[in-house]
Amino acid sequence: MIVLTQSFFMNLAAQERHELKVPDIEGYKTLKCDFHIHTVFSDGLVWPSVRVGEAYLEGLDAIAITDHIEYRPHKKDIDAKLGRSFEIAEQATKEADVLVIRGSEITRSMPPGHFNAIFLANNDSLDKKDWRDAFKAAKAQNAFIFWNHPGWASQQPDSTKWWPEHTELYNAGCMNGIEVANGKEYYPEALQWALDKKLTMLGNSDIHVPINNEYDFAKGEHRTMTFVFAKERSIEGIRDALLNRRTVVYAGNKIIGERKYLKALFENAIEVTNVVKSGKNIKITFKNKSDLTFELLKTEHNPDVVYFRDYTIKPNTTETVTVKLENGTKEGNVNFEITNLVVEPNHGLSYTYKVMAK
Template sequence: MCTKKQIILWFFIFFTGIVSGQSRKIINIPDIPGYQTLKCDFHIHTVFSDGTVWPTVRVEEAWEEGLDAIAISDHIEYRPHSKDVVADHNRSFEIAEPLAQQKNVVLIRAAEITRSMPPGHLNALFIRNANLLERDDVMDAIKEAREQGAFIFWNHPGWKAQQPDSTLWWEEHTELLDNGLLHGIEVYNSSEYYPEALEWANEKNLTMLCNSDVHDPIRMSYDLSTGHRPMTLVFAKSKTTGGIKEALFSQRTAVYYDKTLIGKSEILEPLFFASLAFKDNPLKIQNGASRRIEITNKSEVDYELELVQPGVGFDAPEHVILKAGQITPLTISGNSDEISQAKTLNIYYGVKNMLLNPEENLIVTFSFRNL
């Protein structure tokens, strides 16, 4: 029999659990000119395939973590809970959709075509009827997804269970690409980064994606108190299914994991500068004098900078970390008389945690008025 104190304690724990589920985290990644920056996870599972949670839990998790959109991508061919969870392939979406609308989380109808290599596992987003993807021939399933207007991407291309020795691009993937049946590729999945996939995305004009592929409750896979799940940043004209679909087909995405960003320079550069704020007052630096510029980082990403070219007539720090949510001083010192004639001082930094390809970081230029 429980004592009065035990009853009060259990009530407190229960009540605290309810209250803690009502707060929403803010993911501080800024918008860029012309687009909203949407935080998305397009590869998650529920008990309707091989996940361990009910579909509404995925919506609650996404809302609490600050995501804008998710796609429940339960497997078509692999359903280990089918004896206990009897339903068609659209059911997980149908269960989750009312709560997603209530929570203002964009829920995308999706499914995972689950086959051996090649072609491996493929996610189809924006489908109309997942049941029609249940085909004996994998090409028939993929073509059906395309007929439904799907955006199709290759999941975890470097997954050791399917490519144990090396991550390869197969002839079958070339066939899919040439026939408009492959539009994107996961550069990062769960806890794995695939540099080969990043190279293919650049070479073959594939949209870059980064997803959790979560099966258990999200907090069992990631420490959300200090970090975040892997996510795809989508730069969309609107926070709608149509806006996200247009952005994915237009390749306006970035990979975001462990405070690292990967993408094209035309996306990462405006994202970097949208994160920062500093005054545009003339520095008026003379030889032997110094000026301090205070840079505010409004985002949640620590940007790690490394000087890639010496200044002309001045010195700048070789290494700088622009801490998330903090003000970082940048001191510039004149080292020759040339500085007094310079109208603008250009400082070139490589951003170590912003990647364009496996061997290249984003290079940014700070331009400060001097006169």
């Protein structure tokens, strides 16, 4: 296995890392994180060090190794203590600059379903017969605990429901966050619960197979991940951000989160580089400095302010749009919704850009 690991990292050095360009926001670094990952030490198909290499090549800053406690189908072949996968992954960070967080998945039927506990010191203490005891053991370690894939059809086939057991966990301080997206699934109900109950929003891959089996990077796809707004690039910096709900979720083309963070991301990604005014025409040149896409849709506005019906700002582009001020109008607002910046179910971020004639 040592030979396999060494050869993997020799191959890693020959590959190009994709540095996903996402802007920092004022006072914080934007870290790209995946807090739900499996290896062969539970029901995954990948060795832990490979998970580190995958994350490095995709430009992630941090991952959490969260192998199942109760479900380990490879145990006859790989018999090890809980948390051994984390130890192997942590060793691999000497070859690839990725932060690795120790975690476990508490794997129970519904209710309460599956939860991840991260920032653990000891995984084995969570191996309890009664699920309540497992959560108590996680809380005793000051773990950050979140509900995984709440809308998973295998456990909630008819509707995405919040059970009394979830209220029990929430009131006991054993639910700090919730997956708003898991893999390629987005759960609008979870987004609403996160807003209403002040839960940290998370998006994770829940990857079991090799990552490039699930996502086609050549076509610009990416794993579902969490953008964490941290004071510093460290495990403690990530813990602080999670506890204070400074996150948004990046899933497919959607970026999901609280309005203030989505607005800050947009404003730090888009730079207006030039404004040319000629009569009633105002030409605005802007640059997207990020790898993010923004989809704009015109909203209610003064009909004398004439501009695009819809517009897609593609990554790393410089483009010019024209706004016309008709019937002697001297100023006005360009109002639009950024439909893929999701602030609540079925609602994108509303934004206004003010224009003025000479």
